[in-house]
Amino acid sequence: MPLVLATDAQKAQRDTVTHAAWGSPLSVAQYQEREARLRAHPWCREGMNTWLWVADDGAVLASCETFHTDSFLRGADGTFTQGDSYAIASVFTEDHLRGRGHATRLMDGVAAELERVAPRPHSVVLFSDVGAPLYRRSGYVDVPAWDWHLDASEVPEGRPVDGGLQETDVAAALARMQRPQAPFYLWPSAAQVDWHLERERVYAELLARPRPQTCGAVVGDSTALWSMVARYGDLVVLMLDARDAADAAALLTEARRVAHRAGLQRVVWWEEPATAPLVAGVPGAVRVQRDGSLPMLRPLRAGLPPALEVPFPRALWV
Ligand SMILES: CC(C)(COP(=O)(O)OP(=O)(O)OC[C@H]1O[C@@H](n2cnc3c(N)ncnc32)[C@H](O)[C@@H]1OP(=O)(O)O)[C@@H](O)C(=O)NCCC(=O)NCCS
Structure with missing residues (x-):
């Protein structure tokens, strides 16, 4: 063969x-x-x-x-x-x-x-x-495939998140996330999420640039995980479990701040049908067809x- x-x-x-x-x-x-x-x-x-x-x-x-x-x-x-x-x-x-x-x-x-x-x-x-x-x-x-883009920015207004996440928090963050209400879904392990962070670490070292201060955040029962894609100047949201529109806004606004402080240009979230209506109301979020x-x-x-x-x-x- x-x-x-x-x-x-x-x-x-x-x-x-x-x-x-x-x-x-x-x-x-x-x-x-x-x-x-x-x-x-x-x-x-x-x-x-x-x-x-x-x-x-x-x-x-x-x-x-x-x-x-x-x-x-x-x-x-x-x-x-x-x-x-x-x-x-x-x-x-x-x-x-x-x-x-x-x-x-x-x-x-x-x-x-x-x-x-x-x-x-x-x-x-x-x-x-x-x-x-x-x-x-x-x-x-x-x-x-659709994406939502938000400019990296310090955004002074808006509700603060309850806390930022570090690499050691990934497993606990995944465990608190609501699984999709879909008849079939793939679900990443903590090791799979850390593989994205390993890419971030590798590029940060090889391109000699700073890493984001956090790899996610929590607010109320809602959770987001993200990582840097240095090549494109993006902070990509790896997983987003937002329980309501206010939580979605708080998490993505925090992502914009973290991206800004890391010298990145924008935040990118891959649209998922269940969460899209919540993100649609987030100030500054723009929907674009994925390239x-x-x-x-x-x-x-x-x-x-x-x-x-x-x-x-x-x-x-x-
Ligand atoms: C894409 C790739 C793997 C195809 O390999 P290949 O052995 O030539 O593939 P096949 O002969 O089985 O099929 C060729 C078909 O792929 C299509 N294709 C190749 N590159 C393409 C591209 N950039 N955009 C759209 N279609 C493409 C060809 O048009 C061709 O279609 P046709 O047979 O109808 O003319 C090869 O072009 C490659 O290595 N590209 C660079 C790496 C890459 O982009 N990989 C894909 C990542 S998703």
Whole structure:
């Protein structure tokens, strides 16, 4: 079979070619350091694989990565069963090999393999930067994606939050969050959220820039988690559990302040249907169609609800 798991040496070799797609503004050496650090992170050690689609002579034709994520499916009796979902990232074919179906065959092969090996198969998700058609061929269904942008600003007015969150608070923050009222959802572990913070740490070091003072905040029963995407000057809201419009406003206003103090330009929240009406009333929040990172879902079993009913918080992005 031409689908194989990459060895450590093959992963490192792949980094030198994928730098062209995802390396900027890092040098090749910095990008290799980023990749090595991320692969050494506990979330990746638990459930990350690099897949290669290889020719008969062993030459690599295309590659991608998969990350394990817990997911929950509501049964007929209303209770949720935990299962295995996977996020696909870094689908890559070298320039001179493109347009010959290698990425499509890789995507088909990986999904078939996950169907076979997943102990409790649920789904595969990806966040496409090349539109939907390529991945639709392999059974993925795209979901319209909207973002809310807020300028980073000191914002003197508004109700203060009850407190900011630090890295050591992530597990407790996730535990206090209300799970989505959806028939199927993916839910990040504390390690998965910390992987976003590891990206933040890596970029802060490599680009020699300050990190945000907090990685989230709480107000009343509401909670937000966020991280810096230094390359774009964004503070991205990874998870938002706002119980009412006033709490949404307090949390996002705090995010604007934290972003401003870290020298970032804006706060970005990935719209989720249940929370959108609350964010719509937040002063300064502007809704825009997302450019890239289009969520797409492929079931690994029968009986999953349509992709449109699945929430995709930014924490699930890989
Ligand atoms: C996207 C990519 C993996 C496709 O690899 P490939 O082996 O050429 O893929 P396939 O031959 O199976 O399919 C090619 C199709 O993808 C489409 N595609 C490739 N790049 C695209 C882009 N930037 N935007 C839209 N469609 C794109 C091609 O138009 C082609 O469609 P067609 O067959 O209808 O003409 C490759 O172009 C690549 O590595 N790009 C840089 C990294 C990247 O952007 N990866 C995707 C991240 S989500």
